[in-house]
Amino acid sequence: MKLISTRNAENKIAALDAVLKGIASDGGLFVPEVFPAMDKRLILGLGENSYAEAAAKVLGLFFDEIEDEDLRKMAEAAYAHFDDVRVAPVKKLTNKEYILELFHGPTLAFKDMALQILPRLMSEALKNSGSKENILILTATSGDTGKAALEGFRDVSRTKIAVFYPEEGVSDMQKLQMVTQPGKNTYVCAVRGNFDDAQTGVKKMFADIGFNERVKARGYQLSSANSINFGRLAPQIAYYIYAYAKLVSGGHIQVGETINITVPTGNFGNILAAYYAKKMGLPVSKLICASNSNNVLTDFFESGKYVTNRMFFKTMSPSMDILISSNLERLLFEVCERNAAYVRELMQTLGADGEYTLDFSSKGRMVKDFYADYADELRTARTIKDTFRKHGYLLDPHTAVAKAVYENYLQHTGDSKVNLIVSTASPFKFVQDVLRSLTGEAVEEPFEAARRLAEASGSEVPGQISALQGSDVRFMDVAEKEELADVILNIL
Numbered sequence: 001m002k003l004i005s006t007r008n009a010e011n012k013i014a015a016l017d018a019v020l021k022g023i024a025s026d027g028g029l030f031v032p033e034v035f036p037a038m039d040k041r042l043i044l045g046l047g048e049n050s051y052a053e054a055a056a057k058v059l060g061l062f063f064d065e066i067e068d069e070d071l072r073k074m075a076e077a078a079y080a081h082f083d084d085v086r087v088a089p090v091k092k093l094t095n096k097e098y099i100l101e102l103f104h105g106p107t108l109a110f111k112d113m114a115l116q117i118l119p120r121l122m123s124e125a126l127k128n129s130g131s132k133e134n135i136l137i138l139t140a141t142s143g144d145t146g147k148a149a150l151e152g153f154r155d156v157s158r159t160k161i162a163v164f165y166p167e168e169g170v171s172d173m174q175k176l177q178m179v180t181q182p183g184k185n186t187y188v189c190a191v192r193g194n195f196d197d198a199q200t201g202v203k204k205m206f207a208d209i210g211f212n213e214r215v216k217a218r219g220y221q222l223s224s225a226n227s228i229n230f231g232r233l234a235p236q237i238a239y240y241i242y243a244y245a246k247l248v249s250g251g252h253i254q255v256g257e258t259i260n261i262t263v264p265t266g267n268f269g270n271i272l273a274a275y276y277a278k279k280m281g282l283p284v285s286k287l288i289c290a291s292n293s294n295n296v297l298t299d300f301f302e303s304g305k306y307v308t309n310r311m312f313f314k315t316m317s318p319s320m321d322i323l324i325s326s327n328l329e330r331l332l333f334e335v336c337e338r339n340a341a342y343v344r345e346l347m348q349t350l351g352a353d354g355e356y357t358l359d360f361s362s363k364g365r366m367v368k369d370f371y372a373d374y375a376d377e378l379r380t381a382r383t384i385k386d387t388f389r390k391h392g393y394l395l396d397p398h399t400a401v402a403k404a405v406y407e408n409y410l411q412h413t414g415d416s417k418v419n420l421i422v423s424t425a426s427p428f429k430f431v432q433d434v435l436r437s438l439t440g441e442a443v444e445e446p447f448e449a450a451r452r453l454a455e456a457s458g459s460e461v462p463g464q465i466s467a468l469q470g471s472d473v474r475f476m477d478v479a480e481k482e483e484l485a486d487v488i489l490n491i492l
């Protein structure tokens, strides 16, 4: 299928080529020229498949240049090493509340769902393009993308990957996961500042023509593993459809029944995938966009005004400590009825003034599908504790934000449709904060905290966490955001 740029609909590209390119040359993001339609039979049929088979079928709707059989093999390899054979199990809290667990991959966050298959799509795209160049993946991370991308691309031939994380902006476990990363083609560097600084630094490199030429002279072409890449988005659509099919086949909902979906949101990639699934025919009513104290999206859905110039908070859900949600541009494109000139204008205004205001009718279309709210730190901590008490279910802080916001939604609207809460990380990745929320204990040392948390919650420390203890630290570099290009040229 063809994709078009959100800033110029004439700018068309095959879906597989977009995976290599990452971002459109006009600065826009690639979106499907038309959304493939799914009928009821197709959706429900997926419930009979393994996760990998279902994911391959959904990906096939976009990547029609890849043979079905090849896609299936890619998906099977991608999801073979998850710590739950169901890959993305749906757990029941109550008759109305279900949790879609997306953290069973090698790095314990939902990013694995896409980043275990993206490198395979990229290798296919590279083969397809006949290009002789290698790929250099540059990634800014708020904590989870970095590790998931490193694992996904580790020792993949013809690729190198460099990850930049905010020096003070990730949890101890997240940092440990990254700085101990094995692989001959991996590199990790801290950036002074917050995630937006790291992201800005990385975006600058993509736009710097001189830098691109020097990278090219060394035999590399730049690409991105961030959620602006369509190859991240497409695999994320699959689990929403699969979860729905499983809710039906498990007898939890009727065929065709509409559900709500609540997503803890940062860069707007995960919830956008749910919106795309709805556009493709999945029976979804409201998409509930949950933020932490960095509630720029809550304000935007409320007022239509996006303002990035505001206080930045460091929270216990660091993967959502983001003020510039890149993927929102894809939603804007849909709600303004695909007016690329208008999107271009909004993004220019954002770049120049740090804010923009959406026109009235677009805003109206937007709030038909979405509800947005946020939970502060206290509320998040209380939700972790209360949910464990009530249901014996341990939430990570990101998922707790979603659960709290869903409770607000229920109270404000009384809408008691079945709700699917997306769980994006294992609580053991944010172990000190989760332990403190649950029992009040303040344990500094992360592995000691993990032992205590396992004890207090009657669960086991995931192998992915215990394996970190005693692993060698390989990466200790720290850089200013202006220096990233030099850092990269040094390692090539």
Ligand SMILES: *Cc1c(COP(=O)(O)O)cnc(C)c1O
Residues within 6 Å of the ligand: 109, 110, 111, 144, 145, 227, 264, 265, 266, 267, 268, 269, 270, 271, 319, 320, 398, 424, 425
């Ligand atoms: C990345 C991440 C999020 C936010 O997802 P977006 O697609 O950026 O909105 C939420 N929770 C966790 C644990 C994450 O790693």
